[in-house]
Amino acid sequence: xxxxxxxxxxxxxxxxxxxxxxxxxxxxxxxxxxxxxxxxxxxxxxxxxxxxxxxxxxxxxxxxxxxxxxxxxxxxxxxxxxxxxxxxxxxxxxxxxxxxxxxxxxxxxxxxxxxxxxxxxxxxxxxxxxxxxxxxxxxxxxxxxxxxxxxxxxxxxxxxxxxxxxxxxxxxxxxxxxxxxxxxxxxxxxxxxxxxxxxxxxxxxxxxxxxxxxxxxxxxxxxxxxxxxxxxxxxxxxxxxxxxxxxxxxxxxxxxxxxxxxxxxxxxxxxxxxxxxxxxxxxxxxxxxxxxxxxxxxxxxxxxxxxxxxxxxxxxxxxxxxxx
Amino acid sequence: xxxxxxxxxxxxxxxxxxxxxxxxxxxxxxxxxxxxxxxxxxxxxxxxxxxxxxxxxxxxxxxxxxxxxxxxxxxxxxxxxxxxxxxxxxxxxxxxxxxxxxxxxxxxxxxxxxxxxxxxxxxxxxxxxxxxxxxxxxxxxxxxxxxxxxxxxxxxxxxxxxxxxxxxxxxxxxxxxxxxxxxxxxxxxxxxxxxxxxxxxxxxxxxxxxxxxxxxxxxxxxxxxxxxxxxxxxxxxxxxxxxxxxxxxxxxxxxxxxxxxxxxxxxxxxxxxxxxxxxxxxxxxxxxxxxxxxxxxxxxxxxxxxxxxxxxxxxxxxxxxxxxxxxxxxxxxxxxxxxxxxxxxxxxxxxxxxxxxxxxxxxxxxxxxxxxxxxxxxxxxxxxxxxxxxxxxxxxxxxxxxxxxxxxxxxxxxxxxxxxxxxxxxxxxxxxxxxxxxxxxxxxxxxxxxxxxxxxxxxxxxxxxxxxxxxxxxxxxxxxxxxxxxxxxxxxxxxxxxxxxxxxxxxxxxxxxxxxxxxxxxxxxxxxxxxxxxxxxxxxxxxxxxxxxxxxxxxxx
Numbered sequence: 001x002x003x004x005x006x007x008x009x010x011x012x013x014x015x016x017x018x019x020x021x022x023x024x025x026x027x028x029x030x031x032x033x034x035x036x037x038x039x040x041x042x043x044x045x046x047x048x049x050x051x052x053x054x055x056x057x058x059x060x061x062x063x064x065x066x067x068x069x070x071x072x073x074x075x076x077x078x079x080x081x082x083x084x085x086x087x088x089x090x091x092x093x094x095x096x097x098x099x100x101x102x103x104x105x106x107x108x109x110x111x112x113x114x115x116x117x118x119x120x121x122x123x124x125x126x127x128x129x130x131x132x133x134x135x136x137x138x139x140x141x142x143x144x145x146x147x148x149x150x151x152x153x154x155x156x157x158x159x160x161x162x163x164x165x166x167x168x169x170x171x172x173x174x175x176x177x178x179x180x181x182x183x184x185x186x187x188x189x190x191x192x193x194x195x196x197x198x199x200x201x202x203x204x205x206x207x208x209x210x211x212x213x214x215x216x217x218x219x220x221x222x223x224x225x226x227x228x229x230x231x232x233x234x235x236x237x238x239x240x241x242x243x244x245x246x247x248x249x250x251x252x253x254x255x256x257x258x259x260x261x262x263x264x265x266x267x268x269x270x271x272x273x274x275x276x277x278x279x280x281x282x283x284x285x286x287x288x289x290x291x292x293x294x295x296x297x298x299x300x301x302x303x304x305x306x307x308x309x310x311x312x313x314x315x316x317x318x319x320x321x322x323x324x
Numbered sequence: 325x326x327x328x329x330x331x332x333x334x335x336x337x338x339x340x341x342x343x344x345x346x347x348x349x350x351x352x353x354x355x356x357x358x359x360x361x362x363x364x365x366x367x368x369x370x371x372x373x374x375x376x377x378x379x380x381x382x383x384x385x386x387x388x389x390x391x392x393x394x395x396x397x398x399x400x401x402x403x404x405x406x407x408x409x410x411x412x413x414x415x416x417x418x419x420x421x422x423x424x425x426x427x428x429x430x431x432x433x434x435x436x437x438x439x440x441x442x443x444x445x446x447x448x449x450x451x452x453x454x455x456x457x458x459x460x461x462x463x464x465x466x467x468x469x470x471x472x473x474x475x476x477x478x479x480x481x482x483x484x485x486x487x488x489x490x491x492x493x494x495x496x497x498x499x500x501x502x503x504x505x506x507x508x509x510x511x512x513x514x515x516x517x518x519x520x521x522x523x524x525x526x527x528x529x530x531x532x533x534x535x536x537x538x539x540x541x542x543x544x545x546x547x548x549x550x551x552x553x554x555x556x557x558x559x560x561x562x563x564x565x566x567x568x569x570x571x572x573x574x575x576x577x578x579x580x581x582x583x584x585x586x587x588x589x590x591x592x593x594x595x596x597x598x599x600x601x602x603x604x605x606x607x608x609x610x611x612x613x614x615x616x617x618x619x620x621x622x623x624x625x626x627x628x629x630x631x632x633x634x635x636x637x638x639x640x641x642x643x644x645x646x647x648x649x650x651x652x653x654x655x656x657x658x659x660x661x662x663x664x665x666x667x668x669x670x671x672x673x674x675x676x677x678x679x680x681x682x683x684x685x686x687x688x689x690x691x692x693x694x695x696x697x698x699x700x701x702x703x704x705x706x707x708x709x710x711x712x713x714x715x716x717x718x719x720x721x722x723x724x725x726x727x728x729x730x731x732x733x734x735x736x737x738x739x740x741x742x743x744x745x746x747x748x749x750x751x752x753x754x755x756x757x758x759x760x761x762x763x764x765x766x767x768x769x770x771x772x773x774x775x776x777x778x779x780x781x782x783x784x785x786x787x788x789x790x791x792x793x794x795x796x797x798x799x800x801x802x803x804x805x806x807x808x809x810x811x812x813x814x815x816x817x818x819x820x821x822x823x824x825x826x827x828x829x830x831x832x833x834x835x836x837x838x839x840x841x842x843x844x845x846x847x848x849x850x851x852x853x854x855x856x857x858x859x860x861x862x863x864x865x866x867x868x869x870x871x872x873x874x875x876x877x878x879x880x881x
Contacts, residue, residue, distance in 0.1 A: 001796060002782035002783060002795055002796030002797070003783075003794075003795065003796075004782055004783025004784075004795055004796075005781065005782050005783065005796070006714040006715075006781055006782075006783065007781065014714075016710070017710045017711060017713060017714055020708060020710050020711055021705070021708075021711045021714070024704065024705050024708050024711055025705070027704075028701040028702075028704055028705060031701060032697065032698065032701055035668065035672075035697055036694065036697065038672060039672060039690075039693055039694060039697070042672055042675045042676055043675065043680060043690055046611070046675055046676060046677060046678050046679065046680050047679075047680045047682065048679045048680060048681045048682075052679060056612050056679075056872070057611075057612055057613055057677055057678050057679050058677060059613060059614050059875075059877075059880075060613065060614070060616065060673075060677060061614055061616070061617075061618065061880055061881070062616055062617035062618065062619070062620065062673075063616075063617070063673075066673065067617050067620050067666070067669075067670070070665065070666060070669040071620075071662065071666055074661060074662045074665045074666075075662055078658045078659060078661055078662060081658055081704065081707075081708065082654060082655050082658050084708075085651075085654050085658075085707075085708040085709060085710065085711075086651045086654065086655075088708075088710045089647050089650050089651055089654070089709050089710060090647055090651075092710060092713075093646075093647040093650070094647055110486075145644075149480075149485075149486065150478075150480055150481045150486055151478050151479075151480075151481070151577060153642060153717060153785075155717075155783070155785065157714060157783040160713070161642070161710060161712075161713020161714045162642045162713055162714070162716065162717065163642055163644055163713070164642050164643045164644060166571075166577050166578060166643060166644070167480060167571035167572070167577060168571040168574065168575070168576065168577065169571075169576070169577060169578055169643075169644065171643075171644035172644075184783075184795075185783065186783075186785060186788075187785070188717045188718065188785035188786075189478070189642075189717055190398075190474045190478070190481075190786075190787040191481070192481060192486065193394050193395055193398060193472075194394060195398075195787060195788060196394065196787075196788035196789045196790050196791070197790070299393055299394055299395070300394055300395060
């Protein structure tokens with residue numbers, strides 16, 4: 001089945017919505033069945049038959065009782081639906097934030113996601129890591145949603161409904177996944193040429209795994225001197241190229257001169273499963289293809305092709321592979 | 325003495341040269357000719373919008389397809405939406421309103437014939453201007469040609485920063501121009517209905533079509549004005565250094581959303597109320613019964629008109645409004661289900677006990693009833709704000725509003741085409757081609773839009789030019805695309821039927837349906853002055869009174 005099915009809820013907001021959805025579906029399904037049957041009965045029963053005479057049927061202009069009935073009954077149904085809905089709106093939107101909740105600031109960019117953990121001093125991109133939340137240790141994650149450019153929308157159907165990221169209009173939402181695993185989604189507010197490949201990946205981990213991940217991500221990039229491998233010669237040449245071309249205008253590698261904010265933080269690039277906002281698996285070959293010409297993979301993406309020669313391309317790719 | 329009038333008659337019967345005919349059509353102020361111009365214009369744009377839809381459906385037929393580039397795909401959905409709403413649906417509705425309202429209220433023309441011509445040509449130039457973007461929009465390197473900001477053009481994507489070049493300007497100016505045309509026609513319809521009714525036609529005896537056009541006209545005036553204002557503000561932002569929607573300088577993207585949807589939601593009712601109007605005229609005639617509950621139908625229409633002005637932000641449940649705002653818009657949105665439900669039941673009451681004759685117009689109306697029922701119910705689902713947090717901006721909402729606009733509005737417009745074609749052309753359409761059109765379109769519609777709900781529930785957002793395999797969307801998208809081809813075939817049969825019947829159809833006579841409203845008292849097609857003598861009515865169904873002097877309506881009303 002689909003990994004983004006809204007009926008496979010796995011987090012309180014999505015669960016609560018699912019409960020309401022089932023109720024609304026039941027009510028509308030009942031209405032549908034009754035009215036459909038009435039309509040079908042009417043067109044079969046009152047159709048003109050070949051043997052009919054030409055006399056006009058009895059002219060009936062209306063009936064106050066009947067019309068009152070089919071006004072009052074819908075009013076009552078609407079009231080019930082409204083009250084049920086209002087309750088769910090309040091429970092999701094006005095939920096109290098418990099102690100120990102994780103804070104993440106999500107910043108939508110044209111065609112990728114930036115994640116900042118303000119309390120944990122971690123910055124990463126495109127792959128959100130959050131801890132699982134169970135009844136014994138509720139650790140929901142509260143997301144503050146910002147945009148660096150146009151409107152975007154954060155939608156991971158199994159965790160919660162969508163909330164838009166709008167520049168100059170901070171929003172918030174929360175999730176508390178009940179199970180570990182990878183949850184998928186994608187940007188669902190049209191944001192420009194590459195709206196389609198602005199994919200969302202949420203990794204839900206046990207608390208221990210999450211803490212280890214945070215610890216690892218909060219470190220700066222290891223200095224080249226510490227990396228003793230056959231690659232290091234090429235890789236350190238790659239680092240020099242990286243740091244002396246326009247790469248550093250947009251990308252950050254913590255602990256180096258690269259401090260750009262327009263593109264994803266690359267400090268721990270190799271700890272991610274994907275590149276290009278989830279569009280490609282993070283393999284050496286894909287990295288090289290991406291650096292050579294990003295527009296060949298995501299036409300319209302804002303990273304330019306840097307026109308590197310083949311040896312330089314190899315060197316920069318090798319450098320990227322050291323960013324663990 | 326006796327020879328001269330005969331000579332005159334002969335010269336008038338000779339077909340004038342083509343240039344002269346075209347000149348007559350271009351300079352006409354006759355409401356019937358303008359109505360037909362609106363409709364022909366809309367049909368041409370229907371073909372363009374249909375081609376754009378087909379291009380999108382071919383691109384999405386399988387995952388990771390590369391039939392078109394993302395840039396082209398984005399232009400296609402922007403142009404498709406803009407075209408279908410502003411240059412197909414609205415001109416169709418205005419065309420029928422123009423043609424029918426004066427005839428049905430016993431008037432000889434609209435209140436302001438020259439404003440009428442002006443309004444049509446504004447709309448026509450707006451549409452042509454929008455499409456000129458494909459040629460004239462190119463210029464700045466990398467800026468593209470046709471607009472690609474989506475049909476609701478959310479800020480700040482429309483700012484100079486994110487939309488350099490002129491593609492967005494074509495969108496803005498085209499809608500501004502055609503918006504003035506829409507407001508002109510709306511003022512004209514409202515004035516005509518209020519001031520030009522024939523003797524005896526009180527408001528309570530007006531055909532429902534006139535009532536519904538009155539409400540539609542009012543809604544257009546109230547809804548298109550804020551849209552036009554917003555377009556001007558956007559131009560000020562783009563060229564005069566304004567900051568209304570410029571978020572980098574403290575402007576508000578949400579303000580644009582409010583402006584757009586305060587137009588956008590009443591717009592749905594601008595289109596669907598005339599659809600109700602067609603159903604309310606056609607269903608009684610083919611059921612051979614008076615409309616059930618006329619006063620309640622009028623009240624429900626006016627009620628929908630008022631409530632529809634207060635529901636706009638249900639398009640914005642996911643933009644982060646306060647829980648109180650969300651709750652209010654849930655209530656107003658669900659409230660509109662009540663008058664809409666009343667209408668469905670009243671049509672049902674009209675058919676109940678009748679002798680239903682399933683000619684093509686009635687087939688389309690019956691399909692409309694079933695489809696509009698479903699569209700309304702999926703609307704309630706999305707009216708429940710939390711459910712909408714999952715459904716909005718997904719393919720579910722795309723399926724929902726196509727259910728309304730195609731399954732509801734377009735189906736009744738087809739019904740109206742077949743019903744009034746004999747009046748406008750003087751000839752009957754081909755019933756068998758009409759049935760072929762109906763079945764092709766029903767099959768295509770349901771293949772496309774029933775199945776389109778499913779990928780939405782499975783997490784497929786709208787406006788994506790491609791998707792990866794493994795999300796459970798592949799098979800559904802294939803079926804949706806197949807349905808699109810059935811619909812295209814149906815449209816071709818429909819157009820062929822119109823053309824063929826115009827030249828070869830049987831002569832219709834003035835009242836082929838044995839109907840009851842005033843347009844059927846005059847010849848088909850009606851003369852330029854509509855009625856030789858101004859009619860006088862005593863009830864809602866003047867022709868019923870005429871045909872049944874022993875049992876006239878005015879005894880009961």
